[in-house]
Amino acid sequence: MDFKRVDALAEKLRSLRPLNEAELKRVRDDFIIENTYDSNAIEGSTLTLRETALILREGITIGEKPLKAHLEAIGHKDAFEYILMLTERDTPLTERIIKEIHSLVLMSDFRNKGVYRSIPVYIKGAAHTPPQPYLVQPQMEALIADYGALKRERRIYEAIAEFHLRFEGIHPFIDGNGRTGRLIMNFELIKAGLLPINIKFTDRRKYYDCFDSYYGGQGTDALTGLIAGCEAAELEWFIDILKNTNNYGE
Secondary structure, three states, X not given: OOHHHHHHHHHHHHHOOOOOHHHHHHHHHHHHHHHHHXXXXXXOOOOOHHHHHHHHHHOOOOOOOOHHHHHXXXXXXXXXXXXXXXXXXXXXXXXXXXXXXXXXXXXXXXXXXXXXXXXXXXXXXXXXXXXXXXXXXXXXXXXXXXXXXXXXXXXXXXXXXXHHHHHHHHOOOOOOXXXXXXXXXXXXXXXXXXXXXXXXXXXXXXXXXXXXXXXHHHOOHHHHHHHHHHHHHHHHHHHHHHHHOOOOOO
């Protein structure tokens, strides 16, 4: 991945006059809907993008879809808005914050939301088996501790990729790990002054391959490149919005 290109796009965005509050809210709301659709679809939700928008924007119930799908959409939206609030305070990433994000994501499961799993899990088709339950707590503590050093020593994309790959490998919760992990990814990107990214449902195979690559001993390059590529796409999209807003020119 050409990181210089991503850095140049980020600098270009900073040079443009920002959207006003109402415009920014509309852009963010649209992004949250799309991100909610894609993140939940990766995990098996059958809601379409239009159905997701109707649920989140209009409060409409989709008759033929299960209540669980509705709650997953609402929970993801609430969790995204929560991380936006946390970024305004520059809140550090801690186990407590991770559990709070997960509690919103898994709002439909009161027994397991925000609680580390107590049973072994096996991810079908994965190249890695998550640790036994008694190892989840110490491995999460180690991951949080290591992440501070990763951010000091590596590019933010590389640090976030390493964290995400290890987090999903630990698989700390019984359900909702993927959605929670991708929200954490965006939480850290926003705190670093970058745009949140959307890993699309159509790119899920490429996303899954990043885990096989990492746990097959090939490092974080695949996911780092995917994150940076998604960031470049979001930057280009946002710059285009600014350039096409009435008050903006070249």
